Amino acid sequence: MRAAPGDDTTLVLGLGNPILGDDGVGWRVAEELEARIAGGGPGGDPHGTPRRVEVDRLSVGGLRLMERLIGYRRAIIVDAVETGTAPPGTVRRLRLDDLPVVGLDRLASAHDSSLAAALTLGRPLRAPLPETPWVVTVEAELGIEVGDRLTPAVEAAIPVATTAVLEMLADDEAPVDAGGTGSCTN
Amino acid sequence: MQRITIDPITRLEGHGRIEIFLDEQGEVANTYFQIPELRGFERFCVGRPVEEMPVLTNRICGVCPEAHHMAAAKAADAVYHVTPPRPARLLRELLYSGFYFTDHTTHFYALGGPDFIVGPDAPVAERSILGVVRKVGLEIGGKVIQARRSGHRVVEIIGGRGVHPATAVPGGMTSGITEEERAEIEAIGHWAVDFARGSLDIFDRIVLQDTGYRELLEGDAYTDRTYYMGLVDEGMHPNFYEGRVRVVAPDGEPLGTYAPAEYTDWIAERVEPWTYLKFPYLKRVGWKGFVDGKDSGVYVASPLSRLNVADGMATPLAQAEFERFFATLAPEPSAGGRHGMVHNRLATHWARLVELLYAAERLVELATDPEITSDDVRAVPTGTPTEGVGTVEAPRGTLTHHYWTDERGLITRVNMVVGTTNNYAPISMSVRRAAQSFIHAGTVVTDGLLNRVEMAFRSYDPCFGCATHSLPGQMPLEVTIHDADGGIVDVLRQYC
Numbered sequence: 008m009r010a011a012p013g014d015d016t017t018l019v020l021g022l023g024n025p026i027l028g029d030d031g032v033g034w035r036v037a038e039e040l041e042a043r044i045a046g047g048g049p050g051g052d053p054h055g056t057p058r059r060v061e062v063d064r065l066s067v068g069g070l071r072l073m074e075r076l077i078g079y080r081r082a083i084i085v086d087a088v089e090t091g092t093a094p095p096g097t098v099r100r101l102r103l104d105d106l107p108v109v110g111l112d113r114l115a116s117a118h119d120s121s122l123a124a125a126l127t128l129g130r131p132l133r134a135p136l137p138e139t140p141w142v143v144t145v146e147a148e149l150g151i152e153v154g155d156r157l158t159p160a161v162e163a164a165i166p167v168a169t170t171a172v173l174e175m176l177a178d179d180e181a182p183v184d185a186g187g188t189g190s191c192t193n
Numbered sequence: 194m195q196r197i198t199i200d201p202i203t204r205l206e207g208h209g210r211i212e213i214f215l216d217e218q219g220e221v222a223n224t225y226f227q228i229p230e231l232r233g234f235e236r237f238c239v240g241r242p243v244e245e246m247p248v249l250t251n252r253i254c255g256v257c258p259e260a261h262h263m264a265a266a267k268a269a270d271a272v273y274h275v276t277p278p279r280p281a282r283l284l285r286e287l288l289y290s291g292f293y294f295t296d297h298t299t300h301f302y303a304l305g306g307p308d309f310i311v312g313p314d315a316p317v318a319e320r321s322i323l324g325v326v327r328k329v330g331l332e333i334g335g336k337v338i339q340a341r342r343s344g345h346r347v348v349e350i351i352g353g354r355g356v357h358p359a360t361a362v363p364g365g366m367t368s369g370i371t372e373e374e375r376a377e378i379e380a381i382g383h384w385a386v387d388f389a390r391g392s393l394d395i396f397d398r399i400v401l402q403d404t405g406y407r408e409l410l411e412g413d414a415y416t417d418r419t420y421y422m423g424l425v426d427e428g429m430h431p432n433f434y435e436g437r438v439r440v441v442a443p444d445g446e447p448l449g450t451y452a453p454a455e456y457t458d459w460i461a462e463r464v465e466p467w468t469y470l471k472f473p474y475l476k477r478v479g480w481k482g483f484v485d486g487k488d489s490g491v492y493v494a495s496p497l498s499r500l501n502v503a504d505g506m507a508t509p510l511a512q513a514e515f516e517r518f519f520a521t522l523a524p525e526p527s528a529g530g531r532h533g534m535v536h537n538r539l540a541t542h543w544a545r546l547v548e549l550l551y552a553a554e555r556l557v558e559l560a561t562d563p564e565i566t567s568d569d570v571r572a573v574p575t576g577t578p579t580e581g582v583g584t585v586e587a588p589r590g591t592l593t594h595h596y597w598t599d600e601r602g603l604i605t606r607v608n609m610v611v612g613t614t615n616n617y618a619p620i621s622m623s624v625r626r627a628a629q630s631f632i633h634a635g636t637v638v639t640d641g642l643l644n645r646v647e648m649a650f651r652s653y654d655p656c657f658g659c660a661t662h663s664l665p666g667q668m669p670l671e672v673t674i675h676d677a678d679g680g681i682v683d684v685l686r687q688y689c
Contacts, residue, residue: 026237026252066252067356070299074341128322132335153233 016059018079018137019172022086024066028154029095029147029161032168033085034064036143039169060176073125073136082140083175085168087147087161096160097146098167100175102139143171211624211646213674219634222677224625226617226650227468235607243269243578243602244363250594250609251357258357259292259348260587260612261594263434266361268594271454271581272602273363273574280567281365284351286434287378287559288358289585291347293433293552294385296588297496297545298340300654301392305542308648309400313409320644329395340388343381347556350374365571375566382556386510389550393514396546401521411522414630415538415649417485417622418443420475421498422615424586425450429504431551433586440475441502443487445527445534448477453584456593460610461490463618472618473610483622491622494590494615495653496544501534506547508554514547538623541652545588578602587612589654613655623649632674 021037023030041062065075076082084103093099103123122140129136145164157165216222234253241249247265251258263285270277277285306325307315315324326334345355350370352358360367370378400406409415420443424436437450440459451459462471463480474480474490481489492498500519506512522540523533535544559565577600584593590612597606613620627649674683 024252026249065356066258070303070341071356074338074345124321124323128326128334129338131326131331132338134338153237155237 016061016079017081017083017176018076019060019062019083019176020072020075020085021062021064022066022068022072022084025064026153026155028150028152029145029157030087030149031155032087032145032147032157032161032165035157035162035165036085036145036168036172037062037064039165040172043169043173068122070125070128072122073129073134076126076136076140077129077134079137080135082137083143083172084140085143085145085172087149088144089147089149093146094160095146095148095158096164096167098164098171099144099146100171101142101144103142104139105142141175143168143175211628211673213628213632215632215674215676217677219632219676221625221629221632224621224628225467226621226624227470234609238604238607241604243272243596243598243604246594246596246604247361248357248359253611257292257296257587257589257592257612259289259352260585260592262352262358262361263289263585264583264587264592264594266363267435267583267585268581268596269363269583271583272578272596272598273581274576274579275364275572275574277365278567278569278572280369280564281570281572282435283559283562283565284366284369284570285361287556287565288348288351288361289434290552290555290559291344291351291378291381293344293588294347294389294549294556295341295344297549297552298337298344298388298392300588301396301542301545301549302337304651304654305545308539308644308651309406309542310395312405313644313648328399333391333395336388336391340385343385347378347381350378362571364574367571369568369570370566372566375560379557379560382553382560385553385556386550389546389553390510392549393546396543400543410537410539410543412537414626414645415623415652416536417491417538417619417626418487418534418536419485419619420448420478420490420492421501421534422492422494422591423499423502424584424591425503426507428507429502430507431499431503431548431586432507433552435585438584438591439502440492441531441534442528443485443534443536445501445531446529447502447531448475453593454582456582456584456595456610470614470617473615474618483618483625485622491618492615493619493653494586494612495541496548496588497535497538497541498590499586500544500547504531506551508551508558510554511547511551514550518543518547538619538649538652541654545654589613590615613653616653616655620650620653620655623652 019037019040021033023033025031025034044060063075065072126136145161145168147161148158212225214222214224238246238249246269247262250261250265253261266285302325303322306322307320310328311319311324319327348358349355351360353360400410421441422438424432425439426432426436429439437452438456439450440448442448459476460473461476462473464471475492476490478488478490483491485491500515503515506515519532519535522535522537525533527534578598580597582593582595584591586592591610592612593610595608596604598604624646627645631645673681675681
């Protein structure tokens with residue numbers, strides 16, 4: 008098993024499918040984040056991340072995503088969303104609770120539950136989980152066309168989203184954009 | 194009935210979508226079930242080295258990456274005309290058994306459970322995995338999480354990663370396992386056998402001993418008498434990793450077996466104007482429309498079909514459950530003296546648990562094979578690559594990858610028949626049957642309809658590819674009901 012993370016370790020997860028166009032933006036932000044943290048100094052991480060950070064990429068949701076969060080007090084998830092309420096490339100900082108709680112009472116997909124339902128399941132089972140994962144979303148146009156390129160507006164959002172993650176890492180009460188999340192992502 | 198052309202390119206592309214058309218009397222004239230498919234995958238693959246395919250294809254789907262990894266590795270073996278050494282095949286099957294254990298556990302408790310353990314008529318708020326845990330208890334909820342972690346652990350040990358394995362390559366595996374790792378997997382296997390038996394006990398207690406559920410399992414509302422398909426070993430037992438594909442008729446008579454590379458001799462694809470997805474059917478029988486019976490080439494590939502085509506299970510505890518399954522649901526022998534055939538789609542949930550037990554027993558068998566820790570895990574390809582087919586049983590149906598390459602091993606063409614595609618026609622038929630039982634004389638029982646339609650397609654454990662990994666993680670389903678004039682009577686939405 009992977010080593011138990013320390014209390015002060017924040018898990019940053021780039022979520023999405025790297026071969027599904029804009030859906031891969033979470034992975035690209037994770038990549039940029041690793042580069043900036045490794046780089047440090049000028050042009051590197053200007054916020055001097057105060058605590059240990061673990062960066063990972065994932066293409067799953069629901070139970071499997073919840074299981075990946077076990078053992079972390081803090082987690083930041085970066086993902087593409089399609090809300091239709093903002094131009095492509097718009098970056099938002101949210102708490103998971105701010106995302107529409109869809110599927111909490113019902114099955115959320117043909118295969119899995121929503122992350123919110125999975126967290127609700129995990130907590131009474133005494134799984135150590137983040138109180139409320141923070142989320143950085145990038146507005147995108149999500150389709151079902153296979154490809155490893157992002158559209159220009161989403162590509163341009165990578166540094167913005169990466170900075171948002173770094174600022175969240177440096178802040179115990181991470182800033183949260185209010186509302187405006189629309190009702191349904193892909 | 195008014196003829197209606199449905200444009201498949203709509204704002205709902207990427208979501209499950211059902212169109213129901215009523216006739217002049219307000220009865221169901223027809224239903225259309227549309228599911229999304231990733232586009233452009235073949236184009237994306239062309240020009241890439243075939244050895245990249247096992248890692249690339251497991252990105253197709255966040256639900257069964259292990260199945261694509263294995264089918265791709267086997268197709269790549271075939272492209273290079275190389276047979277992996279026995280220890281490599283054992284390791285692949287061992288990884289795959291760990292994956293099956295996790296996947297079947299998840300389906301039963303998180304997806305099938307709300308239908309059976311909580312019940313189709315329970316309040317909406319209870320019909321979720323949370324409701325299941327409330328019913329069976331927190332202790333079992335904890336075991337479900339433990340079961341998933343154990344299965345992932347097996348995948349992680351052999352596959353290098355817990356989610357998207359990366360170690361199966363043309364000719365075998367990149368590395369073997371140590372004695373310490375073997376012992377860990379064996380211990381997981383013993384635990385898994387107990388867990389699977391406990392799950393069958395729960396099914397027995399909550400479902401089989403309940404009169405209402407028994408009626409659902411034995412009634413006709415979810416029954417279509419179709420052909421069945423599944424990979425079998427030489428003894429006609431199901432095998433998830435390798436074997437020949439056996440096809441059996443609705444009356445139980447075997448139609449034959451074929452090697453995976455011969456799939457184009459057996460399977461043809463029907464194109465319908467209202468969906469991009471094609472409907473595979475048995476060439477020898479022919480396409481007769483969305484109907485069941487021995488003259489219709491519609492077939493099912495699922496846990497239920499794998500039991501129907503098998504003559505038994507390869508492990509002792511699963512064999513006992515196999516016998517109990519058929520003795521309970523189809524006590525009369527079928528054509529040629531084989532066991533009876535079970536056609537009720539809801540029985541797939543029970544069949545899945547029989548397979549869960551088999552996967553658990555197989556974990557122990559493979560982990561205790563004397564060759565499992567051997568270093569002889571790869572036959573390095575030396576031949577000129579050409580063309581190859583790889584087939585495994587994905588949890589949700591027979592999965593085939595077919596690649597063509599140039600002499601440098603660069604992909605020139607790709608064809609895939611994925612688990613859910615096999616079942617597209619029978620799922621559509623089950624959805625229609627469910628709609629017919631809940632719509633009469635123009636009266637739509639909205640709650641019941643949604644639940645019953647869900648139950649119909651969920652028993653197949655269909656995979657909706659790309660829509661499964663996103664935040665917040667819902668898979669919207671929309672049902673549109675049209676009257677005889679094509680006007681919209683009602684739109685029912687779920688999750689959205």
